Amino acid sequence: MIHPTALVDPSAKLGAEVAIGAYSIIGPDVEIGDRTSIGPHVVIEGVTRIGCDNRIFQFASIGAEPQDKKYGGERSELVIGDRNVIREFTTFNRGTGDGGGATRIGNDNWIMAYVHIAHDCRVGNHVVFANNSTLAGHxxxxxxxxxxxxTGIHQFCKIGAHAFAGMGSLINADVPPFVIVAGNYAKPRGINSEGLKRRGFDAERIAAIKRAYRTVYVAGKPLSEARERLAEQASTSSDVAGMLEFIERSERSLVR
Incomplete structure (x- = not known):
């Protein structure tokens, strides 16, 4: 299932039923899991491990050196999970020695055309990145x-689970779980209640999350006082506890 014009290094490790399209290049330190499909004109290089049942479309650049002037050629890797859809002209870079040595992308993600994922990023599961979304390093x-x-995200920012960024958002601070942001620079616009309903959150859970959002963003209290209120609310809601944990480990400012 390898097109005769594809260039696959003999030391690359390919699983069962891997398909590689015309003129694609697979480097020596690449591992590709079972049933993964690589389209035409794709370049996969560096120390790159790709799981099973992924679909990578034409002209993607996967595992290239990080775009970081501090990178000195040290060994680093890109790790991609299972069942991801990776569309045209995407660019995923490997990690750096200073950033932990790896860029990691989880499972079941839908990543559209022209998306850039920079060095040392950590991407979870079931995410959707629309066209031209860009993640800076870390x-x-x-x-x-x-x-x-x-959407553009500044380096070292964290975006919590179930958050939603509107089209054209520029994010230069951490976004707590469940929060919708939009604008340049992005500001909070409520919680992602529609997305939560689609994922099976019941009315009680959503009400607790809304109450937590009002505590942080509507009550007009300093963040220190808001955190105390969240701690009280977290005793009866694991979702609020997760939001509080995110806020407490944030090393940047929150979107406000």
Whole structure:
């Protein structure tokens, strides 16, 4: 299932039923899991491990050196999970020695055309990145996050699980779980209640999350006081406890 014009290094490790399209290039330190499909004109290089049942479309660049002037050629890797759809002209870079040595992308993600995932990023599961979304280095993305088209995220920012960024958002601070942001620069716009309903959150859970959002963003209290209120609410809601944990480990400012 390898097109005769594809260039596959003999030391690359390919699983069962891997398909590789015309003119694609697979480097020596690449591992590709079972039933993964690689389209035409794809370049996969560096130390790159790709799981099973992925679909990578034409003209993708996977595992290239990080776009970081501090990178000195040290060994680093890109790790991609299972069942991801990776569309045209996407660019995923390997990690750096200073950033932990790896860029990691989880499972069941839908990544559209022209998306860039920079060095040392951590991307969870079930995310949707619309066209031209861009992650700078060291960005962390939680599960079930949706980024609208042309979203840009500053380096070292964290986006919590179930958050949603509207089209054209520029994000330069951490976004707590469940929160919708939009704008340049992005501001909070409520919680992602529609997305939560689609994922099976009941009315009680959503009400607790809304109450937590009002505590942080509507009550007009300092963040220190808001955190105390969240701690009280977290005793009866694991979702609020997760939001509080995110806020407490945030090393940047929150979107406000």
């Amino acid at each position: 960005v962390e993305i939680g599960d079930h996050v949706i980024l609208g088209g042309f």
